[in-house]
Amino acid sequence: MNRWIDVSQKLTNEIPVWPGDTPFSYQVSWSKEESGSVNVGQINMSTHTGTHIDAPFHFDDEGQCVIDLDVNLYIGDALVVHVKNAKRIELKELAHLSLEGVTRLLIRTDAWTDRTSFPATIPPVDPELVPYLAKQGIRLLGLDLPSVDALDSKELAAHHALHENGIHILEGLVLDEIEEGMYELAALPLPLVEGDGSPVRAVLRQK
Numbered sequence: 001m002n003r004w005i006d007v008s009q010k011l012t013n014e015i016p017v018w019p020g021d022t023p024f025s026y027q028v029s030w031s032k033e034e035s036g037s038v039n040v041g042q043i044n045m046s047t048h049t050g051t052h053i054d055a056p057f058h059f060d061d062e063g064q065c066v067i068d069l070d071v072n073l074y075i076g077d078a079l080v081v082h083v084k085n086a087k088r089i090e091l092k093e094l095a096h097l098s099l100e101g102v103t104r105l106l107i108r109t110d111a112w113t114d115r116t117s118f119p120a121t122i123p124p125v126d127p128e129l130v131p132y133l134a135k136q137g138i139r140l141l142g143l144d145l146p147s148v149d150a151l152d153s154k155e156l157a158a159h160h161a162l163h164e165n166g167i168h169i170l171e172g173l174v175l176d177e178i179e180e181g182m183y184e185l186a187a188l189p190l191p192l193v194e195g196d197g198s199p200v201r202a203v204l205r206q207k
């Protein structure tokens, strides 16, 4: 039996976040010395820190919140593919693949190499690729990048195209060591009732 591999960014006070967004912090707010029995911590973070999922409410005021998302999206078979040195993630990068029966597609770009700082640019997902993915049966798209759109995008064309085509979004995976192939994925969001996104612990196991 293959072992589960952690493909999540580690949550430390140094983790790079979206420019201007809330820095991650963990601290012990009630120490064992103070409480007499236990250390109790608190975390303060943006919902889009590290490895996380986007709920439609992130980019659509009428969209679903995290609690409304089907947990079945985030557990099950996933295909990992490599798309390296591409300016955009577009059809010509994926056209050679057979995506038949694939519902979760994870793309390793290696475009975010230095994880101690936020990337300056990333290859965005081409919105024109999205209907093709949906037609193949993809319901979850994951990437080793902090967004599916360009970092300076305001219209978020890829986010909206994915949403319109029923494909959910998983961002910030760590796929540095992951070869192409079929895996099982588990990357469950927290049960945030009003969440626009949620950190996940993402793990893969080779099939």
Ligand SMILES: Nc1ccccc1C(=O)C[C@H](N)C(=O)O
Pocket: 018, 021, 046, 048, 054, 058, 146, 147, 148, 149, 171
């Ligand atoms: N934190 C932010 C603050 C301002 C604007 C965007 C973000 C994002 O996190 C974008 C995101 N990761 C996304 O692509 O869904």
Ligand SMILES: [Zn+2]
Pocket: 048, 052, 053, 054, 146, 147, 171, 197
């Ligand atoms: Zn996000």
Ligand SMILES: [Zn+2]
Pocket: 054, 146, 147, 148, 159, 169, 171
């Ligand atoms: Zn996003």
